[in-house]
Amino acid sequence: MKIFGHRGAAGLVAENTLESIAEALLYPIDGIEIDVHLCKSGELVVIHDETLDRTTNGKGNVSDYTIRELKKFSSEEGFKIPTLEEVLHLIDARCNLNIELKGKNTAIPMVKLVEEYIHKTHWEYNHFIISSFDHPQLFEIKETNSKFKIGVLTEENITAVLPVAKELDAFSIHPPITTLTNDEVTLAQEKGLRVYVWTVNTENLIKQSKKWNVDVVITDFPNFV
Numbered sequence: 001m002k003i004f005g006h007r008g009a010a011g012l013v014a015e016n017t018l019e020s021i022a023e024a025l026l027y028p029i030d031g032i033e034i035d036v037h038l039c040k041s042g043e044l045v046v047i048h049d050e051t052l053d054r055t056t057n058g059k060g061n062v063s064d065y066t067i068r069e070l071k072k073f074s075s076e077e078g079f080k081i082p083t084l085e086e087v088l089h090l091i092d093a094r095c096n097l098n099i100e101l102k103g104k105n106t107a108i109p110m111v112k113l114v115e116e117y118i119h120k121t122h123w124e125y126n127h128f129i130i131s132s133f134d135h136p137q138l139f140e141i142k143e144t145n146s147k148f149k150i151g152v153l154t155e156e157n158i159t160a161v162l163p164v165a166k167e168l169d170a171f172s173i174h175p176p177i178t179t180l181t182n183d184e185v186t187l188a189q190e191k192g193l194r195v196y197v198w199t200v201n202t203e204n205l206i207k208q209s210k211k212w213n214v215d216v217v218i219t220d221f222p223n224f225v
């Protein structure tokens, strides 16, 4: 079973920051999960919410600010909002990267940026898994560049999204730990799909996931493993 740090290492250092990602890289992880939104000047920025309010000292919508303006805001600890480009640079293909397309219209800018990195650095398609609850954005990726591995995110159980996963020719299904059953893990895997479960934050749930043959657990606490 593989371990991915959630929003970097969100349980240890402020989520979706370069500092949180650097913390996650201190542990023997296989990958990191991050959330992206598009800002006013066109860059992809790494932040979970549509607004700045919960995680920074800024206010309002991320999409109303340019990257220069966003860089003036910080978390309580003084950590800045990173761009996806800064994250690619920091990780430098040392582990896999699960990019969650959280904001609208992020699919095509993500494809363009990552293609460029794959072309000019040692990042490879195989390092990436692109997931979203916004399934139409996943179809956009499939139509633009079918080399990207697609992960179908769901708040429901695996069964609910098997049809869309099939249509997308997805690599994986990403259900919450709260809806997971051993039978559903088996069902997905019999159909050739990997199972990435979030957010698995106790040692007991990590053990149970392993027993159920889950492929990847996404955790706020990569230090548990």
Ligand code: G3P
Residues within 6 Å of the ligand: 006, 033, 035, 048, 100, 131, 153, 174, 198, 218
């Ligand atoms: O990608 C798994 C998980 O991150 C989805 O939920 O709200 O933490 O982005 P959320």
Ligand code: CA
Residues within 6 Å of the ligand: 033, 034, 035, 100
């Ligand atoms: Ca996420």
